[in-house]
Amino acid sequence: MSEARADFLAAAARIGARLCRDAVWAGGQCNWLGWNMEYRTSSSGGQWAPTYRAISGSLYDGAAGIGLFLARLAKLTGDPIVRETARGAFARALSAEDMLVGAGEYGYYAGLTGVARGCIDAGAALDDDALSARGCAALLRAARLAPHPQRLDVINGSAGAIPVLVAASGAGGDEVLASASAHADQLLALARRSDEGWSWDTLSAGGRYNLTGYSHGTTGIACALAELAAAVDRPDLRHAAREALRYERTHFQADQGNWPDFRDFGASDPNAAPPCMAAWCHGAPGIGIGRLRLAELMADDALIANEIEVAIQTSAASLGLALTDGMGNFSLCHGDAGNADLLLLAADRLGRPELRQAVENLGRRAIARFEDQNQPWPCGVPGAGESPNLMLGLAGIGYWFLRLYDSGSVPSILLVGDPVRVAG
Numbered sequence: 001m002s003e004a005r006a007d008f009l010a011a012a013a014r015i016g017a018r019l020c021r022d023a024v025w026a027g028g029q030c031n032w033l034g035w036n037m038e039y040r041t042s043s044s045g046g047q048w049a050p051t052y053r054a055i056s057g058s059l060y061d062g063a064a065g066i067g068l069f070l071a072r073l074a075k076l077t078g079d080p081i082v083r084e085t086a087r088g089a090f091a092r093a094l095s096a097e098d099m100l101v102g103a104g105e106y107g108y109y110a111g112l113t114g115v116a117r118g119c120i121d122a123g124a125a126l127d128d129d130a131l132s133a134r135g136c137a138a139l140l141r142a143a144r145l146a147p148h149p150q151r152l153d154v155i156n157g158s159a160g161a162i163p164v165l166v167a168a169s170g171a172g173g174d175e176v177l178a179s180a181s182a183h184a185d186q187l188l189a190l191a192r193r194s195d196e197g198w199s200w201d202t203l204s205a206g207g208r209y210n211l212t213g214y215s216h217g218t219t220g221i222a223c224a225l226a227e228l229a230a231a232v233d234r235p236d237l238r239h240a241a242r243e244a245l246r247y248e249r250t251h252f253q254a255d256q257g258n259w260p261d262f263r264d265f266g267a268s269d270p271n272a273a274p275p276c277m278a279a280w281c282h283g284a285p286g287i288g289i290g291r292l293r294l295a296e297l298m299a300d301d302a303l304i305a306n307e308i309e310v311a312i313q314t315s316a317a318s319l320g321l322a323l324t325d326g327m328g329n330f331s332l333c334h335g336d337a338g339n340a341d342l343l344l345l346a347a348d349r350l351g352r353p354e355l356r357q358a359v360e361n362l363g364r365r366a367i368a369r370f371e372d373q374n375q376p377w378p379c380g381v382p383g384a385g386e387s388p389n390l391m392l393g394l395a396g397i398g399y400w401f402l403r404l405y406d407s408g409s410v411p412s413i414l415l416v417g418d419p420v421r422v423a424g
Contacts, residue, residue, distance in 0.1 A: 012073055035050050037051070071122035107160050111160075147186040188240055211263065220416075226298055281338075285311065291304050348408070
């Protein structure tokens, strides 16, 4: 890898060293304390509030996500402390396997398929066949969990599980592929079908409109259905994916170059135009990431290429908020790192070196602003400090720097089951 990018690996290694330093060990497992959002109820209602506590075992905000970052870092640096801390993190994540099975939590970012896939990928990075085997066993248990009608999206539901199960079907056999089909059948059964297209009530909020976007909305579900359709040749799944895209196209806001965020924020005027958010979780960056994969799976859809370009331009315009106004953050979920990852993916898949240059410039500015000055990284929990986890905190920022260093061997964590493809 070019020496010109060595500063990105060095930044990731410094973040990794801090995570290793802060790990709390017991019985061969390690875990971390960190900030997260927790829903608190009271006599007057409920609200989300930042909470500092021991983290979970999940990929999104728990030990599995930190372990995956550390495993990929160890592969590139050979650091034995980082390697052993990665193993300890997955030991902690796997200790929650029975609990996740009992609760029926099969999701990718928040459930067992994510922990399992993380183990498999980390085992490959560490040349640890035993860890990969444990991941395969956990994935088989996840495949045996029944689809749940309130777990549909990419974060904690069927849309996140399907691509992982499809990718594992070669080793897992008919049982794994049958599980993916059962999840897809549930999505077809629960689709809200209208003149605007098909959508899904992923948050059980019962609002007027269902969500667009990758993490909780129609893009993520379209990707999952198209992924399985390509594996099993089911025209009904391709049709459903097209209907999901039609729903998003119906609601696209051309004046903002973005797709609306239909979550209910208690707006006083029900007739006001819904806001747009520029993030992986809601809005153009995540939709663009999903469209990059759908361009491969649905090559006959002539509108996807233009939607990718719109998403790139909107995402590029959002970069650098954490450096300029103090209002943004660098998280993967809803910060600069996640938004920039669309540009990095597009640079690799579309052969667009100018997009990589823009992201590398952002990375070097961020290193100078935070890492070189020993300043805390702005993370993704509002009103809180640094957190160690993948999607909201330091592990995700470190993972982003690994991708800046070598995106050819470090796949995006923001596209479920991402097979790395570098143009040219």
